[in-house]
Amino acid sequence: MNKLITYSKKGLIGIWISLLSLTTGCWDYQELNDYGFVMAVGIDKSHKKGEYLYTFQLVNPGVITRNASGSHATPIATYSQTGRTKLEAIRKMSQQVSRRLFFSHLQVFVISEEILREGAALKVFDVTDRDPQGRINFPVLAARNTQAYKIISALTPIDDISANELKNKIETSKDVWGENRVTLIEEVIENVLASGRDIAISGVELTGDSKQIGKAESILQTRAKGQTKLKGIALFNMQNLVQWADDETARGIMFGSNKIRGAALNINCSKNNNHHLTVIVNYSKTKIKAKITKNRPTIDMNIAAEGRIGEAECPIDLENPDVIHELEQRTSTEIKKEVELALAMGKKNQSDVFGFGDAIHQADPKTWTKWKTNWKKYYPKSQVNIHARIFIRTTGLRTNPYMKERD
Template sequence: MKRSIAMFVSFFVCAVLLAGCWSKKELTDLSVVIAVGLDKTKDGRYLVSFQVVNPGNVAGALQRGGGAGGVPISVYTSTGDTLVEASRKASKKLSRILYYAHTNLVVISEELARQGLNGVFDAIERNQEFRTTTKLVIAHGHSAKEVLSVLTPIDKIPANQIIKTLEFSEMALGQTISTDVWEVIRDFTSSGKNIVLTGVVIEGNTQRGKRQTNVQSSVPDARISLDGLALFKKDRLVRWVNGSTERGVLWGLDRIKQTNITIPWKGKKEAIGYRAMGVTTRLKVELKNGHPSILVHIQTEGDISETYVPINLADYRLLFQLEKAIGRDIEREVRQAIETAQHEKTDVFGFGEAVHRAHPRLWKRIKKEWDDRYFPHLPVTVKVDASIRRTGLRNTPYIK
């Protein structure tokens, strides 16, 4: 009898504990938000844009080989004094619940970034649906709403187009950086490093880019592309950098996976191409009379990718000279980036974090004045060791 009662109680408890349908959400009741755009209105309120997937049109576009069945996404906007208020007000415009579990991109307008992002990430981090792996970019010269409204021809979801471009560009070009929410929050809470984000621009006609014809042409009226790095001081955007300075920042951050350098040779500019791979950047802190200094040591190896001058690549003495020339070119880019950051008084390289790890007592004394007093005058030495591993299938070029 006691055994029967015990079994009955066990089954009853299990039945209560395993009832897991109390928080269910039907797919037909959800609006899957794939990207969020953040702007500021003229009266200082948040303008939040939601890029929502149209599931039927995405599936139809894949089957029909284009966007003939309708646009794959819709963009809704809402305003509010806070991000949460704007999200709640969006329920007046959608017949479904906003669902953030698949949000993988946040686009922030340049205007908002210059005013400060202090109140942005609190709401994002607290939302249990929002992923901390969500990527972040800055809309350069356009509003975040405009960026999210442009339709893309290859990847039907524009947010996916931006994310893949970020990842592959960082891998192949070495002038962009893929940054997620977790990295930004970590750097915000660190007193020895400021954040760097990649910018996105719209090339072409912004208004025509919103129309379905933009994905039905071999030459779209508008394209989304990456442009520049945004340097922040604390939570505010202070400077855009491009070109060699842009890459110099990534050399210092140890975020170069692969890039191509063209160096001059025998009086000819852009004479020899070098594809850098296997890059490692290390920071070393040294104390001189109680003051910190930094050694940036970069090691890279790679291949000769192209030549436009007559040179015998089988001669090891010439290869040694080329390695020195490549090292000097990389050193120039890094120094230019460091000087730019010191001029803006923003430590985007994490030199302060390196000082903190090496000399915690010293850091405790100087951290409050690091950005404005110590970092702008910090002595930095750059050392580059470049190696040429392969010269390709031909040692002597065709050019005579």
């Protein structure tokens, strides 16, 4: 009898547990249709004193799913709202958008040059870092000579969602061209709060007719009337944008800060002619060591790279090891020159983009404790020894160029 009662109790408990499992659920459950997926955010100064203009790029899901059916609506929509803080603007956006803004799919963050020159970037990152839905592992771009909302509003002929196009563009440029870098929000926050390294952010500008930006008809042709283009790297002194680096100087920043993933270097075939040869850099590693000499920082920067001959328009013998060695020396000199240009710009603007302060902190913590509050005074006086060496591993599928064979 007792066993029967025991089995009955166990059975009731099992049924009770099973019923409880049917009543569980998420207390904050929301349907996907309740959300507006934000793909990009742009921030400009507002004409209202003390306020900012926040622009949000949202996906138009109906157009994306109907794209194959020939829908003429744009795949994205942009909405702007002013506010003293980003959170205020997000909440006020409910007056314009019927859905809750959802930021977990954010691809890119664009900030106007005007805001960055005033050193106000950290103000807009606070809510991003606190938000449980938020992420801080997406890139930041500086809107150069234009407003961020125009960059966010641009349509692109290849990618339906221009935020994806911007992110893919900077990733590709970093890997093959070497004059733009991917700077994530988490890097910006970390470096601005630190004292041993200054941040650097890639710039983006508008080309063509800026009045056509955001118009669907502007991309319904083989050559878009207005589009976005990556342009240079913004150098910072603490929180303030102080200078733009372009071309070789921008690439020098990438080499010196160990950010090169790929690059194309054009060099003269020899000292006495104007023919050029292109070396494709497919590997680069930069090591920085610091020491203190007579109360002065001394930095040794060693750059080791590898590459291949990408193009040759000169009559030289690429089967000759001595010729290859000379090209390696010439290319190494070019890399060193570009890093020197970047270093000179950094010292002039007191922008420690290479992180020499961090190197001193690691090498001599006691000295760094004394120097860090006045590091901007010591940094321009630092002695920097730059050593660059590239090894050309292959000439590609050809050996000698056509001009050599004609000779």
